[in-house]
Amino acid sequence: MSGIAAACGIPLATLEQANPQIQNYNLIYPGEVINIPQGVIPITGAAMAISPASGNPGSQVTVTGSNFPKSATVNITASQQGGSGSANTSTTTDSSGNFSASLVIPNNAPAGSLWKITAAAATSGGPSVSANFQVTEAAPTTGYYTVQSGDTLSSIALKFNTTVNALLRANPNLNNSTTITAGEQLAIPGSLISENGQTIYIVKQGDYLSAIAAAQGVSLSALEQANPNIADYNLIIPGERIVIPSSVIPITGAQITLTPLSGAAGSQVTINGQNFTANNAITVSVGPQGQTAAFTLSATTNSSGAFSVTATIPSTATQGSVWTISATTQTSGGPTASATFQVTSQAPTGLYTVQPGDTLSGLALRFNSSVNALLRANPQITNPNVLTVGQQLYIPGSLVTVNGQTVYVVKSGDYLSLIAAEQGVSLSALEQANPGITDPNLIYAGEHVVIP
Secondary structure (H helix, E strand, O other): OHHHHHHHOOOHHHHHHOOOOOOOOOOOOOOOOOOOOOOOOOOOOOEEEEEOOEEOOOOEEEEEEEOOOOOOEEEEEEEEOOOOOEEEEEEEOOOOOOEEEEEEOOOOOOOOOEEEEEEEEOOOOOOEEEEEEEEOOOOOOEOOEEOOOOOOHHHHHHHOOOOHHHHHHHOHHHOOOOOOOOOOEEOOOOOEEEEOOEEEEEOOOOOOHHHHHHHHOOOHHHHHHOOOOOOOOOOOOOOOEEEEOOOOOOOOOOEEEEEOOEEEOOOEEEEEEEOOOOOOEEEEEEEEOOOOOOEEEEEEOOOOOOEEEEEEOOOOOOOOOEEEEEEEEOOOOOOEEEEEEEEEOOOOOOOEEOOOOOOHHHHHHHOOOOHHHHHHHOOOOOOOOOOOOOOEEOOOOOEEEEOOEEEEEOOOOOOHHHHHHHHOOOHHHHHHHOOOOOOOOOOOOOOEEEEO
16 A cells, blocks of 8 residues: 555555555555545655565565655664564665665564564654565475465465465466365465375476476476476466476485576676585686686585585676586595586667677577567567577667667566566556556566556
8 A cells, every 4th residue: 555655646644544445454455446536745755665575584675765854864663563573773865865774674573464664864853754564474395384264365475475376376276266264275386295196396486497406406307398388498487386307316426506507797606515525625616618717616515515605707707608617525536516607698778789690599598588588578570580680689687768668678587576676666656557467476588567
């Protein structure tokens, strides 16, 4: 409600008074009709936004404000509605009356609790604005969630930071019914379940196949082969069921995994190793494939033979180059493992002009995207095998101007609330500017999002 009020330029209290049919102003549903009162005085003063608007206990929330007094102290507090929890911090506005600060929701915040975050100028009579943060709960690592008395699909979606649509997709036995009973077991996005002798992972927002493969210790190709029903391996949907193959040979020797697997020059890469010799020194070598290592790092395994270290790919790394990252035990005869990192380009600001030799697959690799995403972003392409030198293309992750409008081209892993935060607009305003998006919780790489 507060987001709708801000987007429509009216006080929250006025919006609530205009909608007496809403029993709980902190709980509104997609598709619900909200009456917007006429003749109210629009809000032109202080404004505040928080990102994210929901998360687990201990989440760090970025609070940004505008139109506050210049060079003034602003006190930021978080208080649990109906509870005793609280947190606070303070910051100073810049010469334009803007600020940005971080606040941490306490680790003991109850899942499902609502917290009111308020930013108030310390000067007497100064402005004060607030927004709500919903505390969610991590999905069960394995197994199902057992429905409790009083649960509804919407409350469970709120509790686990997902959507009703994702829950319906994850639980086809519901047959699109929103009626659930106490004791019923539900699959939750982000969890691993066992069904009919198969191990199944339930996709959550932001997942992608290569990350699921790495987390489950199987190869990406094996995961793709086990899920032939997925039409586009670059597009998986929250609530979708992914079969984890059990017939593959498990990885029992030393291995390393990289997060992320690709990125622009200058990217930071987390290197995790396992099944190495316990309590031993490890040398991690990083360099272009087929060449001498550009630099090395040192790490030490724990009592389980695991280690974690972070490397930064040099900012001079060539776009499109592949870098080999190897981990070697320093004791003679110890295990060695390696993985590769693909250096990609940052998406351009504006349109990309096709160069001689460019292909869609080459551009997808260069910009860490997919051919399908490029085709979705560029419906004017009639033949995906033919590009014309000088042709201009939309690249996922870029910001472009189309017919006088600012348009963001969605990249893999994006979601609307993140785009809203990055572009400095409210989520409700972004949704209103894009009525063609029928499900705000489901956007596709390559899709065009208008920035109001």
